Amino acid sequence: MTHLPGPIAPPPRLLMGPGPISAYPSVLTAMSAPLVGQYDPFMTATMTETQELYRRVWRTRNDATVLVDGTSRAGIEAVMVSLIRPGDRVLVPIFGRFGHLLAEIAERALAEVHTIETEWGQVFPDAVIEEAVERVRPTLLALVQGDTSTTMNQPLAGIGEICARHGVLFYTDATASLGGNPFEADGWGLDAATAGLQKCLGGPSGSAPVTLSDRAVEIIRSRKRIEAGIREEGDEAASDFIRSNYFDLGMILDYWGPRRLNHHTEATSMLYGARECARLLLEEGVDNVLARHERAGAAMLAGVQGLGLVVFGDVAHKMTNVVAVEIPDGVVGDAVRSDLLEDFGIEIGTSFGPLHGRVWRIGTMGYNAREDAVLTTLAALEAVLRRHGVAVPAGGGVEVATDVFRGAGEAVWTAHA
CATH class of the missing domain: 3.90.1150.10 (Aspartate Aminotransferase, domain 1)
Known part of the structure; x- marks a missing residue:
């Protein structure tokens, strides 16, 4: 008879690295709560409640504030494949490993990617980013806020105004910074921002909070949809299709919105954990x-x-x-x-x-x-x-x-x- 392993029994650890970290005990407790059906009134009410909690975490009024099921990278990819049309110019200022990640994902979305780099251990002055925006004339500026590879925190407060002045969408990856460093989605003029639970929010990896401005939602909604069996070979509009089903934020927004159009089966236990992460942060202040x-x-x-x-x-x-x-x-x-x-x-x-x-x-x-x-x-x-x-x-x-x-x-x- 094949030997079966016993129940999972991780060793006690104090996780003091750059993440993941030790989760709040009440987050783990929340994740052990009983499951309910995907359209149970408790489930849909919890989704709505979690959206409102994360609006307060992000400091935004964005209606389009949701969770993407997956690690923080899932949120990054969802935003980038949903906002970037093939051939769009995307500017990525790189000051650590995760700037390189944003550039790679933009390339996979078939963008024309332009980068600027600074020495690891430094950040970009606003003037350097503005010069690059004026030179490249991008559709989207994609910028990490806190890059754990270098531990640097890129100032964002003045960059939204630069982007607004030049008609550029402004996205930031706040995976490592949200909840432990100041963040003002509306005050800083963000069009999109993503994070994960496994850093300052004090949860496990597996859920990616996302917030989108009305302008970003309008662009996502304007993208073409692939309906089963209707796209013909050589369709001139084919380049405008969002190339992912799972990471199509238009479909995810429909799922989280009042119509509750089925897109995927929400990760119920992760939803509970994400809700508790936000609740704890707001309860403490x-x-x-x-x-x-x-x-x-x-x-x-x-x-x-x-x-x-x-x-x-x-x-x-x-x-x-x-x-x-x-x-x-x-x-x-x-x-x-x-x-x-x-x-x-x-x-x-x-x-x-x-x-x-x-x-x-x-x-x-x-x-x-x-x-x-x-x-x-x-x-x-x-x-x-x-x-x-x-x-x-x-x-x-x-x-x-x-x-x-x-x-x-x-x-x-x-x-x-």
């Missing part, structure tokens, strides 16, 4: 949650500096919720990460591209943006570094981080919108 992330991020930053470690990048523009720490000379970064995981049950992140093997990324987000998680991580990191031959001040990281939490330490960094 958006400003209070942002302040908690800022305080935890400042404490972790001070703590790693207190251990004598060097922080990567332009600290003035880092996200509140993740810090990149340069790996000391002579230390094998993955060996330190392995010891933290095996001996302390703590996960921190590595990095990609030009930063691979150069930095660790340590997150303080969502449920883990709290004092005990920060202090435990710093104490464990100190012990492991000492084991690997790094001379670190005894208790230095925990001491200065505690000062930040107590308000006794001098502020070393504040969040930038």
